[in-house]
Amino acid sequence: MNLEILSSDLLNVAMLAFMGVTGVAIARIRNLFAVVMLSGIYSLLGATLYVILDAVDVAFTEAAVGAGASTVLMIGTLALTSDREKAMPNSNAWKGLIVCALVGAALVYGSLDMPLFGDPMAPAQQHVAPRYLNDSMAEIGLPNAVTSVLASYRGYDTMGEVFVIFTAACGVICLIGRTRRRPAKKSGGDK
Amino acid sequence: MTGMRRKIVLRVVSKLLIPFILLFGLYVQWHGDFGPGGGFQAGVIFAAGFVLYGLIFGLGTLREALPSWLTRVVLVLGVLLYAGVGVVTMLMGGNFLGYNVLGATPQGGQHIGIVLIEFGVGMTVFAAVMTIFCAFAGRAAADVNPVDDIGGDNG
Incomplete structure (x- = not known):
């Protein structure tokens, strides 16, 4: 494995880790203004990943629509509602986590049969x-x-x-x- | 959303930025066949300039520059332009959206057709983003000060 492939892999892993952290933060944070900003960051990280995958047109769209337009529209929605998420009784949180983990595992298992990227x-x-x-x-x-x-x-x-x-x-x-x-x-x- | 026109830094910086945002939107629109970009991205970028203007100077000022009837006309014209190119190619003896018949050479026809439909896409996307933004912002303004006329014609 030469240096170029290694550095590209490192970049991919780092981007995915950032996206994971952002996703967990979106799920945990109750301040909806911060959640909207984090979802914009999530879109921007996605756009960066598309650039790494050589899909510049898709990256362009993701950056313009996902990080730009939809963030503004979400802020506009916050102005109509409240910027605090109501605390929910989290008795079902473990069930949701188990369902997410099962579906995620099934998707990863399915992706093992897919052809390699490129x-x-x-x-x-x-x-x-x-x-x-x-x-x-x-x-x-x-x-x-x-x-x-x-x-x-x-x-x-x-x-x-x-x-x-x-x-x-x-x-x-x-x-x-x-x-x-x-x-x-x-x-x-x-x- | 009454705007932030009292914040001088935002006001001056946005006034400096908006022409370049609009110019970049036009560049992405007309240069999409040679580099990344096209109607979808250009429409959103062009709308972003107007959204910034509306955020800083208020929805009423934005509506003076871009009345609601204009966004609705542009919204419809974009779709009509796209589908109209298809109808014209059929009338000229080709398939629906088969651009080869539009020009003297097949390549020239393809170029004319692609520029036209990309412009249609850009118009519709721009008008859709503006419509949705103004609808939400107008609703917020009407909630904050119900007698104010700022949300006179939303959408």
Whole structure:
């Protein structure tokens, strides 16, 4: 094992350890403002891991949406509710922990059968990926193959994603976007 | 959310930062086919500039710069632009979202189609983030001071 692989492994382990610590802190802390900030940090660590995995486009999205937009929206939600989590009678805490440990163990057991990361013989690399990587420059002509896949080869799927975002915004408008009618001065102010 | 316009450091720094955030959003939008990025990321970054403006100067000021009817129009236009490109390619004799027919050469057509649909994605994502932020912030403002007109038209 040469030095480069060793340092990359160390970085992965360190990032995962940070994410684990952040996750435990999110579960333990009762101050919801701190929890929102920690979830932003969790997203940022996830984005860093994506960069290490050479998925810069996904990392970009995770940093912008996970660490940026959703943190602001969560803070906006805190302004509507309370910034303290109510203390729950924790009689079920051990049951929850056991379920989490069992599911986690099952997932780790399942991952043992998966091909190694970056294995060229993995089924995911055998199907359409060679065509995208070999022919996209001739067929689409874009240097960023991710954009070629997202916008052209899989343009129909991306349109579905845009519809999902559109529907989410419409739902928010329907649920809380309208101003409640106020008795005084401004009448008929709903749009 | 009445803003923090009395904090001079926040006010000055945000005024300095917002143009660069918007510029970076445009760069990510139009440069997504050559580097990392694209409509999704650009929409969120562009919206982040406006969210920062709203956080510092208050929702009412933000709504003067970006009225709610405008975000709703942009929200719909983005989806329509994306699906419209597909309809246009069908009318020009290709498959739905088969961009080859859009240009003189297949590659040129692909480039035109991808730029257009990425712009549609960016518009919808930007408007969706702004809609959700303003809905939550407007609700908070209406709860804090119910007679204040700050949340006049949310969403």
